[in-house]
Amino acid sequence: MDLSFIGSILEQGDWLLSLYVFAGALAVFILGRYLLLLSPALKQTQQLNVTAARERAARSYYPPIRNRSKFWGLMTQLVVFLLVIPFSVTAAPQPWWEILLDIFIILMVYDFFYYLVHRFLFHDGPLGGPLKWVHAVHHQMKNPCRMDSAYLHPIETCLGIALYAATIGGLALFMGKFHIVSTIVTFVAFSAINQHNHDLMEADRFPLKYLKYMSDMHHVHHARFIGGNFATISLFYDWLFGTYDTGNGWGKHKRA
Numbered sequence: 671m672d673l674s675f676i677g678s679i680l681e682q683g684d685w686l687l688s689l690y691v692f693a694g695a696l697a698v699f700i701l702g703r704y705l706l707l708l709s710p711a712l713k714q715t716q717q718l719n720v721t722a723a724r725e726r727a728a729r730s731y732y733p734p735i736r737n738r739s740k741f742w743g744l745m746t747q748l749v750v751f752l753l754v755i756p757f758s759v760t761a762a763p764q765p766w767w768e769i770l771l772d773i774f775i776i777l778m779v780y781d782f783f784y785y786l787v788h789r790f791l792f793h794d795g796p797l798g799g800p801l802k803w804v805h806a807v808h809h810q811m812k813n814p815c816r817m818d819s820a821y822l823h824p825i826e827t828c829l830g831i832a833l834y835a836a837t838i839g840g841l842a843l844f845m846g847k848f849h850i851v852s853t854i855v856t857f858v859a860f861s862a863i864n865q866h867n868h869d870l871m872e873a874d875r876f877p878l879k880y881l882k883y884m885s886d887m888h889h890v891h892h893a894r895f896i897g898g899n900f901a902t903i904s905l906f907y908d909w910l911f912g913t914y915d916t917g918n919g920w921g922k923h924k925r926a
């Protein structure tokens with residue numbers, strides 16, 4: 671049997687570069703966190719969320735669910751960095767505008783598929799919400815804090831990461847490999863924005879009040895299982911498809 675095609679596929683993969691993406695994303699997370707916490711307002715936000723997290727950690731049912739989710743999240747990331755990123759990343763030079771455009775495209779395509787999965791698989795809809803029972807774990811938290819972003823059924827954890835991997839891997843097939851910077855930025859962005867959406871936050875000044883608005887809208891989503899605001903990166907698709915829910919009544923989203 672001729673297995674040479676396996677060799678030619680493996681030749682396409684760059685595992686060292688994939689390791690650099692992982693290390694780079696970790697470095698951006700640690701450095702970004704350090705820099706953001708220099709802001710007194712964000713430091714106060716952190717304290718608010720740490721207090722809420724301590725209260726949750728004391729509930730007997732909470733840590734096992736969160737730990738199980740984190741374990742399967744790490745396993746899925748390992749698979750993604752072994753099987754997807756090596757085939758979709760390049761260090762070949764690209765103009766800065768192309769890197770910015772790629773970041774925008776990856777995040778918007780990811781957000782579109784996240785919107786579809788969240789609205790039609792995790793919540794009620796024409797498909798009957800086949801994975802509603804999975805998502806119900808996350809919605810146990812009616813007024814979430816940052817730590818609740820990882821309070822998920824493992825199926826939801828794996829699906830969220832797999833969606834990012836499918837987006838970047840699928841787009842790479844059509845658009846060519848993405849620059850290492852685009853890959854690191856989008857990986858950090860989709861994780862950090864999801865965490866931030868769960869932040870308890872008090873801010874009434876520019877620019878932080880816009881960050882607070884984003885997390886407020888996700889809190890509106892959590893407060894009731896049958897609202898709107900299904901996207902995660904932006905509210906664009908909710909606005910486009912009429913599920914933007916400001917929390918005042920039903921927003922534009924009407925259900926049968």
Ligand SMILES: [Zn+2]
Pocket residue numbers: 788792793805809891
């Ligand atoms: Zn939901």
Ligand SMILES: [Zn+2]
Pocket residue numbers: 808814819868888892
């Ligand atoms: Zn949530």
